Amino acid sequence: MIRTDALDRLPVRDAVPELLAALDDRGAAVLHSPPGTGKTTLVPLVLAGLVGTGPRRRVLVAEPRRMAVRAAAQRMAWLLGQQPGDAVGFTVRGQRKVGPSTRIEVVTTGVLLQRLQRDPELSGVDAVLMDECHERHLDADTALAFLVDVRATLRPELKLIAASATGDTKAWADLLTVLDGSGPAPVVHSRGQGFGVGVRFVSPPAGIRPAHGTWVDPALLRHVAATVRLALEQHEGDVLCFLPGTGEIARVSGMLDGVDAEVLQLHGRAPAAIQDAVLRGSSGHRRVVLTTSVAESSLTVPGVRVVVDSGLAREPRMDHARGLGSLATIPVSVAGATQRLGRAGREASGVVYRCWAEADDGRRPRFPSPEIKTADLASFALRVSCWGDPSAAGLALLDAPPAGAMAAARDVLMAIGAVDGAGRATERGVRMSRLGLHPRLARALLDGAPAVGERSAAEVVALLSEEPPREYGDDLAAAWRTARRGGDGYSTRWRTETKRLASSLSTPPAPSTAPSASRVSARSAGSGSSAVSGAPVTPTGSINATADDAVVGLITSLAFPERVARARGKRSFLMASGTAAEVREGSGLSDVSWIAIAVADRPASAASARVRIAAVVDEATALKAAAHLLDSREEVLWEDNDVVARKVRRLGAIELSVQALRSPRPGLVREALLDGLRREGLGLLHWSREAEELRRRLAFLHRELGAPWPAMSDPALLERGDEWLEPELSRARRRSDLGRISAGQALRRLMPWTDGAAARLDELAPERIEVPSGSRIRVDYGGEQPVLAVKLQELFGLRETPKVAGVPVLVHLLSPAGRPAAVTADLASFWEQGYRAVRAELRGRYPKHPWPEDPSVAAPSRHTKARHNGASSGEARSR
Known part of the structure; x- marks a missing residue:
């Protein structure tokens, strides 16, 4: 008997007429319905004609998690007064409950993807409800993209609903119709609300360290456990506590020892019997349910009136360069926190305790990270290749896959022979995609079975597809033996998956089906890769199935060859x-x-x-x-x-x-020597004083005049090492040979000889400048401006500052003893303004040297007054 009273209490019922009208008019719609309003249960029942007077349809409901699939099917069956498998059934990997009268089938998004690739038209299905789209799981994003393609090219009559509990509806509305160009799909808002939920912030103690990787500060977990105890004291009903992972669940469970309530652990790896028991409700004793994000959406945990939110979530991360995946503990998004809050108001008014400061609330990200941005994309890349769009450029995706991640995924697929050089799926790749496994594991199953036997290969691959519990240890062979002994929830799931995989090996591959009328001409099934990397491993002989190490070693190596x-x-x-x-x-x-x-x-x-x-x-x-x-x-x-x-x-x-x-080979030696110069620097060569000065002169000309004068920086010289270090480099064999190469002689090869500019080196950047005294003074080109350091008296009579390449030198004027007296780049100005002060200071120290009143017209001198006058008289007599 249909439970009409329960159906009438679902707030989403007021939005159903508008939703049906939108589907009749456009065939696609976005349903925005807050948590706890009944979108997952009432809408499919109405669409299927099992409630109300509408036409009978066959409806698929896609959920992101297996637990949500079973819960939704059980809830809808209960509302109809039936059992799962009658009018409402469900399918998850390894378990299916459907019958001849089934009108609604709830499936995981992974199962939906498998069906779409086997039968793109979804024969016999009239409507698909994609639930919890806002969670942005990769399988859900991919399945929705395929469904949009199917509606645009094969089945425009297929009804499609994207259901979200968050307000980002415009993006979904645009996405549903992006391929047919009909404009945004209608958005239907459920105006009904669930029961009210009060929000209380419970700030953690000072000094809590931020989570990183899978590490969470134990002080925060103690704070969460204390908050659970507080909730039990102050409120009636059961408590649902959100934690990032199973490790934190186990630790908080230990901290709650002695509370007057049954403490249960709910997560994706919990046995189905325990999950179902949690979802059936209490048997009279209060409960504390410690859970991961699996309980955020599409679940009603009966009896819950209080939610305790740790504020943390866990997301996958992929290091594409190393091929290693990991988990990151991050602050839960605003959308996720809203979903968690909604669990407290499903059956009555409730309260949520948020274990963070209210001031921190606004700093949280609005939505969770799209999995397509952070995950391993090998499975995604294989699916889109089988679909006929290897780059995914033509698919309706909210976020394009990152180019680097797709390139890494294609490398993996080519290495296992799943795609050809153009990224198109081979027949081997199509078969891999239909095994419901990561492509690496599919490769291990197909190539390992002939060597170790189908059953053993299936058992080890099943072990790899879901990581065994930590208590099984880190030795895979030992974990295999533990799973075979059985006795826990993991081993039960492992046996089910083993049976499925063994069956898939004994089933002949189905013929390839064109995924889309618009793409079938573009896709070529191809054949197995001829490259060694893509060829299946051909065993030289079978492995004794009792040799556990040999079996698991081979299968694991086939799955992760770069991790041997x-x-x-x-x-x-x-x-x-x-x-x-x-x-x-x-x-x-x-x-x-x-x-x-x-x-x-x-x-x-x-x-x-x-x-x-x-x-x-x-x-x-x-x-x-x-x-x-x-x-x-x-x-x-x-x-x-x-x-x-x-x-x-x-x-x-x-x-x-x-x-x-x-x-x-000489060429390899030469490259090694150049590498040594790059690593250790050009100091490995022989640099005489003349070579260093030449380098500075050439650097000055490049800086002031540019081409054709060459750059002299280390990177520039190393880049042109082939030009200026030959032929000496070709004769060198070791480090000591580099020290015999004359850097100065080699540098001259870079000078602009072809146009004759090299001949002007001494004119444009002279090594020395002759001053009025007749001395030839070396120019220092090591700074930003050339420097001429000369005794002041030797410049008497020189009115203008000397120039090199049109650039005035910076004159360092020295005392008779060679000590700095003044610096100027404008000698004429110095004679007029600065000289008097310098003269007053120096004439007292050096009275034997000439200090004329007007140095600009005085005779230069390198000597004292006596020698200077004697030289002058001799010159007069000679004249």
Whole structure:
């Protein structure tokens, strides 16, 4: 019997007529409905004609999480007075409950993507509701993009609704119709509200350190636990507490020991029976439900009247350069906090305790980061390639995939033979995409099964597809044995996934289906890559299925070939990718020679990645699985301050063998020597005083006159090293040979000889300038302005400042003893204004030297008055 009274209490009911009218008129609409208003349950029932008088339709409802799928299906079935599998069914990976009378099927977005790639038309489906679009999960964004494409090209009659609990509706309205050009889709707002929720801010104690990676300050967790205790004391009903991850859930659970309530842990890895028990409600005793973000949306946890929000969320991050994923703990967004708040007002008025200061509320990001911006895009890249749009440029996406992440994803796909050189999916890639696995794991399953057997390959890949609990340890073979023994929720899910994967291996590949009428002509299925990197691994013989290490080592190496790693010290390894990694203290993997790393992360402040789970592997298996990384070449490098020549065989960054080269190729030696000059500087050459002065003169001319005079900076000279250091560089073989190269002689090769400008070097930038006394004074070109340091008396009679290349020199006027007396760039002005003061000071110190009243007309002198006068008389007699 339909529970009409419960349906009538759902606030979204007032928006349903407008939504139906919008769908009849345009076929697509955006539904904005706040948390707790019933959009996930009432709207599909009305669309399917199971409630009300509308036509009967088959409706798909897509949810981002498996728990939300089961909860939504159970809720709708309850409203109809039925069980899941009757009029309302659901499908998640490894579990399906549908029947011949099913009109509404709730699925994960991942399941929807699989169906779209097998059957782009979604035959038999009349309407699709994409729920919780605002969460910006990658699968949801991709599925919606494919659905928009299907409506624009294959099935314009398909009804499509994008449902969001946040106010960013304009972007969704534009997106739903961007390919058909019909203008923004209608936006329907649910004006009904759920029950009221009061907000209380509970500031944490001073000194809480910011979370980073997966680390959260224990003082904050103690604050959260204390807030839960406070909520239990001051309010009736159950408490729902949001924490970033399972580790924090376990720690806070321990801190709540002794409270007068049942403490439950709800997260995506919790067994389905526990999840269902939480969602069924209390059996008479108060409950505290500690949960991750899985309970943010599409769930009603019966009995909850209080929400305690830690203020933290966890998002994936991908280091594309190293091929390592990680998790980042960040402040929950405003949208996420609003979703969490809504859990307290689903059944009655409630309250939310926010474990942060009210002043910090406005600093939070408005929305969560789109997963397409931060995640590993290998699965996405394979899907869009199979869809016929390898670049995703023609898809309706709110955010374009980052170019660097897509390039890294395509490299992975080419290495496993999933796409060809143009990025188009091969037949092998199409089969991989239909396995419901990350492409790396699909490769391991397909290529590993012939070697280890289908069942063993499926078991290990199932183990890799969902990381085992920490208590299973970091040795994958040991974790496999633990899972086989069973007894916990993880092993149950593992068996289900193993069965699914084994079945997919024994099922012949389905023929390729054109994803879109608009793209079928552009897509070529292609064939398996002919490159060694893309070719399937062909085993030389089967592996004994009882040899656990050999089996898990091969499968893990096939999935993550760049993560095969060789030991380089106690607990320390080097991956083929070049990243260092360490196993934990006391790990059984500490003393092995080779491992294949399945899961690792690298904290921002750490020099090495942390190995969380890996498999022991032998060298032969590592070389087979990562054959595309094998390389043998002659290397002539600048290492340890000299040229090192060797022949190296490598697996990626791992040196397998090294032999000294007696007669390395001259070109390689030359490049090594240039590298040494780049690293250690041009000081390795022989620089005489004349060479240094020549370099400064040429630098001055380049600065003042530009081309054709060459630049003399280190980067400029190193860039043209081929020109000015030949032929000496070709004859050099080691560091000591560089020290024999005359830098001055080599520099002259860069001078502009072809147009004759080089012949003017001494004219434009003379090494010395002759002053009135007859002395030839060296010019210093080392500063911003050329400097002429000369005794004051030697310039008597010189009215204008000397110039080089049209630039006045900076004259450093010296006393008879050679000490600085004055500096001027305008000699005429100095004679008129500055000389008197200098003369007054110096004539008392040096009375034997001439100090004429008017130096501009006086005779220059290098000597005392007596010698000066004697020289003058002799000159008069001679005249």
